Amino acid sequence: MGAASDTTAIDRAFDVPGRSLWIDARRRLTANKAAVSGMAILAIVTLAAIFAPLLSPYSYDATDYGVISCAPDWWPGSIIACRAGGQHWFGTDAVGRDLFVRVLYGARVSLAVGLIATLVSLVLGVGYGALAGFVGRRCDELMMRFVDVLYSLPYIFLVIVLMVIFNRNFYLMFIAIGAVEWLTMARIVRGETLSIRHKEFIEAARAAGVGRFATIGRHVIPNVVSPVVVYVTLTVPNVILAESFLSFLGLGIQEPLTSWGVLISQGADQMGSAPWLLLFPSLFMAATLFSFNFIGDGLRDALDPKDR
C-alpha cells in the first residue's frame, strides 16, 4: 500500500467519462415529461403542416358551395344545418373549403412566421448584445441607451403602422415582428457577455492574439448560448401570438392563404352556428403555444447550473 495505489485510484477517478453541460442538460430535459410531450406535439404539428397536401384530398383554396359551414360527420348534436361528409374531418368553412387542410396551411404560416421572426430577432439580438457587452464603456452605454429608447415604443402600434403602409407584405411581417422582439434578446446577451468578459479564457484568447470580432464569435457567443436558447423557445410563441393578433385585426395574412389568427377570427364570427370553425384552429394554436412554453421551461430547468 502507498503512493502507487493512490495514484491508480486517482487515475481511475479520472477515467470516468466527463459529462458535459449539454449531455447533462439533455438527460434532464428528456426526464421532463412536460417538455418531452411538448416536443412530440410540436413534431406532429410540424410534420402535418409540411405534408398537408398529402394528408387530405382537398385543396386549401378550393371552394365547394354544396357544403357551406357544414359540420364534420362525427360532430355531436342534431340541430346542425348540414353534414360535410366525405373526408372533411374538421368540417367546412363559410365558402365550403375544407377546414382540416386550412388549419394545416395555417400552421405552415404561423410556424414560419414564428421561426423566421425569431431567427431575425436572434441574429440581431445576439450580435448587438454581444458587441455592446464585449466592447463596453461608452459604446455599450450608447448602444443600450438606444435599446432603452426602442423598448419604450408601443411596438405593436408601430407594427400595425408598418403593416398598413406596406400593404400586408408577408415577408415584411416576419421582419417587423422579429425587429421588435430582438430587444430583450440583446439585453440578455449583453448581460451575459458582461459577466464573462473578464473571465480567464477571454484573456487567454486575447493573449494568444485572437482578434476582437473572432473572440466575440468563437468565445463569447458560444458561452451565452443557454439563456439564449431558453429565450428563443419562449419567443416563438410570442411571435405566433403577435401574428395572430395582427391577423385578427385584419392586418395579417391575406386570403386565400391563411394563418391560425385568421382562422380563429373567422371562426369567432360564426361561433354560434358553426363552433368547429373556432374550436379546431384554437386547439391547434393553444397546443403549439403550450408545447413551446413547456419546452422553454424544461430547457430553463435543464440548462440552469444552479439547480444541479
Add this chain to the structure above:
Amino acid sequence: MVSFVCRRLFGVVPTLLVIVTLSFFLMRLAPGGPFDTQRRLPPEIQRNIAAAYDLDKPLYQQYFIYLDRLVHFDLGPSYRTKDFTVSELIADGLPVSARLGLSAMAIALLFGISLGTLAALRQNSATDYSLMSLAMCGITIPSFVTAPVLMLMFGVWGVRFLGYDISLPVGGWNNGAFANLVLPVTVLALPEIAIVARLVRGSMVEVLRSNYIRTARAKGLPEHLIVLRHALPPALLPLVSYLGPAFATILTGSLVVERIFAIPGIGRYFVEGAINRDYTLVLGVVIFYAAFILLLNLAADILYAVLDPRVRYQ
C-alpha cells in the same frame, strides 16, 4: 432623489422625439393619402385640401410644423373624422379606455397576487401545479379566443346560477354600466392575472426560503403575519418593475377587446386611423401611448428606488 427624477424626466424627451420622428416618416411612406376617395375630386379642390392641411409643403417642413404644434400640446386636426381635432378624439375615448384598463389592472393585481402567493405557500403541491397550469393557459390562449367563448356562454346561451339569470351584454358601452364592463374586463385581465401570478409565485418562493422568514418562524409568529407582513412586501418588488410592461400589454390587448366588444375607446380609433391613413390621428395615439408608457416606466423606477433601499439613484 430630486435630481434623479429630473434626469430621468429629461431622458424621456429624446425618446419621445425618436418615437415622433420614426412614426411621422413611417406613416408618410405609405402609399395613398387620407383624402383619396372613390370619386376623384377635381384637381383644384384637391389642391385646396392639401393646402389647408399643409400637405402641399415639402415633407421636412410638414415635420417641423407638426413638431411645433406638438410642443404646444396640439395634435392637429383629424383628417378623416371631420370637424374633430385629434385631442378631442383622444379625450373622447380616454375615459372609456382608462376605465377598462384600470379595472382590468386592478383585477389582475388582486387575483394575480393572491393566487401567486397561494401557489408559493403550497409549493409543489397539487394546488400549486393546477394553479400554474391554469396560469399557462391564461398566457397561451389569446384574448380573441376567450372573448367569443365567454360571449357565447354568458351572452348567447345565457347562464343561470342559483336560479338567477346572469346573462351579460356582449357588446357596447352603455356609459360604462357594470354589466357591460364584466366581460371585456375579464378578457383583458385573464392573461395579466396569469403573468402576475407566475411572477409573484417565483419571488415568493425565493423570499420564503430566506433567513429572516426562518427567524420569524422560529420566534413563533403566526403564519398569516409572516406571510402578510414579512414575506409579501419584498416578494412584490419585482411586480413594480413589471408595472410599465403590464400596462403596455393591457393597451395592446385593448385594441382587440375594444374591437370585439364594440367599445368606443382609443384603441378603435387607432386601428381605424391606420387603415384610413388618418396620419394625425395615428401619430397622436402613438405619441400619447408612448408618453404614457414612458411616464409609467419612470414612475415604476422611482417607486422601486423608494421601496428597495439597496437601489441607489444613479
